[in-house]
Amino acid sequence: MPTRRAILATPALTLALPAAAQARWQAASGFAEGNFHTRNLRQFIAESGLDIQLHPNGALLPQPQIKRGVQQGQVQLGEILLTAYANEDAVFDMDQVPGMVSSMADARRLMAVRGPAIAERLRRQGMELLWLAPWPFVGIATQAPLPTPEAFRGLRIRAYSAISNRFAALVGAQGVLLPAPEVAQGFAAGIINAQLTTAPVAADTAAWESSRVFTLLNVATSNNAVFCNRRAFEALPAPQQQALRAAAARAAERGWALAAEAHEQAVSRMRERGMQVLEPTPELLAGLREPSRVLTEEWVARAGEDGQRLLAAFRG
Known part of the structure; x- marks a missing residue:
């Protein structure tokens, strides 16, 4: 697996363009400066x-406003967590359905299947998809291990999307929708006593201050989307469009290595702080099959015929 130094040392293969010909763009992201997506x-x-001037961590636009900001030309480029926009289109949170994927190879294949559908939806709204970027698998931070599905009962679990909130209910827990910056406060106030999240976010929110165990559920992942205003893109000279596309293709591939590296580093940080990082037991995984089946059926009902076609293509 490439190290961060090796990844960031990749030579820039851009085209040399006269300064006068270069456009000046603004970019908005809801992710922190040190996050691997921002890097x-x-x-x-x-x-x-x-x-391009980048404004990370919601400094220019908060994440819920970034997509509309790019669409309206307020900024020319943006990065969002797709599942946050699932109320607009169920295709945006297909990767969030627990049990849809069980490996990063599955996650790559699912991204390839749904990528054209996401690009088409953004294009209809006046935007151009540049690339999709993966997050590591979701796990859960708790005070005690979760050997069986029954251990979920009674937990107040921090959720980060509609599907994760519904998942909590199906396993007998109470879901509480909280953005990552409010997790520590939620634990301190007793609003939550567990959190569904990725290892990097668990480490970034100092999960060891409120939890002793992080269980690698490996049942769902999620994608970011990086996209630009279509008019701004089409206004670029052809060489600049080509340079932008080439840089985006490299970023798309680099994202997989960065996600794997961020996961490994986060797991190491949690263990160094005294947390147990555990694989799920066979009993726990078996108990999650029924919630996964229910959530898949509910997602297909929301997504309609397009969802059925995507699911068939992925499973086929």
């Missing part, structure tokens, strides 16, 4: 051949 986005900008 990837900064390298993309360095290789893009464009003059």
Whole structure:
């Protein structure tokens, strides 16, 4: 697996363009400066051949406003967590359905299947998809191990999407929708006593201060989308469009290595802080099959014929 130093040392293969010909773009992201997605986005900008100013961590636009900001031309480029926009289109949270994927190879294949559908939806709204970026698998931070599904009962679980909130209910827990910056406060106030999240977010929110165990459920992942305003893209000279596309293709591939690296580093940080990081027991995984089946059926009902076609293509 490439190290961070090796990844960031990749040469920029951009086209040399006269300064006068370069457009000046603004980019908005809801992710922190040190997040691996932001590091990837900064390298993309360095290789893009464009003059792009990045505003991370919601500094210019909070995440719920970024998609509309790009669509309306308030900013030219944005990065969002797709599942946060699932109320607009069920295709945006297909990867969130627990049990849909069980390995990163599955996650790659699912991204390839749904990528064209996401691109088409954004294009209809005046945006151009540049790439999809993966998060590591979701786990759960708790005070005690979860050897069986019964251990979920009575937990007040921090959820981060509609599907994860519904998942909590199906396993007998209470879901509480909270953004990552409010997790510590939620634990302190007793609103939650567990959290569904990825290992990097668990480490970033100092999960060891409120939890002793992180169980790698490996039942769901999620994607970010990086996209630009279509008019701004089409206004670029052809060489700049090509440079942008080439940089985006490299960022798309680099994202997988960065996600794996971020996961490994986060697991190490949690263990160094005294947390147990456990694989799920066979009994726990078996108990999650029925909630996964229910959530898949509910997702297909929301997604309609398009969802049925995507699911058939993925399973086929």
